[in-house]
Amino acid sequence: MPGPKYDIEGAIFIRFAMVGRPVLNGLAAKGQRRRRDPQCSILFARDIVTALRAQIGFRRDGEALEDATVQEFLRAAIWEIPVEDCAVLVGIDATPRDAAKRHISKRLAERLKTEFEIFHAPAFRHGDSGTGPLGPRG
Template sequence: MNEPFSYDVESAIFIRFAMVGPPVLNGLAAKGQRRRRDPYSATLFARDIVQSLRRQIGFRRQGEPVGDAVVEELLATVIWDIPVEDFVVLVGIDATRRDAVKRDISKRLAERLTAEYEIFPAPAFYHGHTGTGPLGPKK
């Protein structure tokens, strides 16, 4: 019997917080060089999340696959709508508060993705530069 597909989108997004560079979070917290929020930081973070998720899953709406750019645009909008105060906590010193905010933001982003799209298994195999999977070989 087939098991229903389940993938922990929230945890996958939470992990991306550890990988995203400080300049991106600083841009969202208005703590970067320009001292104001940088909308491109939301785009970069959304792109990073989608690229990471797409290694294991795909997105569909009404049975039709949805392109990465569409998902990135939705996520960038959702990220941008998160209050600047939450991102200030993310670049702050207090690790307990940082983790709580990361968990909260991850949950919000995952809920929005799963509300908008059907998640389905679509693993992208990478076999190095000489591989035969969809991510290789490089030209």
């Protein structure tokens, strides 16, 4: 019996709305330095993987992978997005901006599904040091 389906594309699309404008500007070479900032692809990949890991896990050859492995793969995939496509993400007009977010989200989701086996693995987190339903305080 297959497990529940998870909308990876939708989750990535939401991360575009949640990620800081400086990160998108850095990917689009529209920041202060007017150059692409490789650190922005690292930050965005980390943000996406953290959000996805709340519900799913990633395996390769039946072995569960560390988040860092998935983050590095996604960082490279984000960095491969042409700067022109990223520039649309920080444009004024919402219609092409949302279309670009949808298109890029779809491409990133497809790459993740092609590279990794996705499995249902809801993560229960009660703060960073939680150990149970109530977890330690402070």
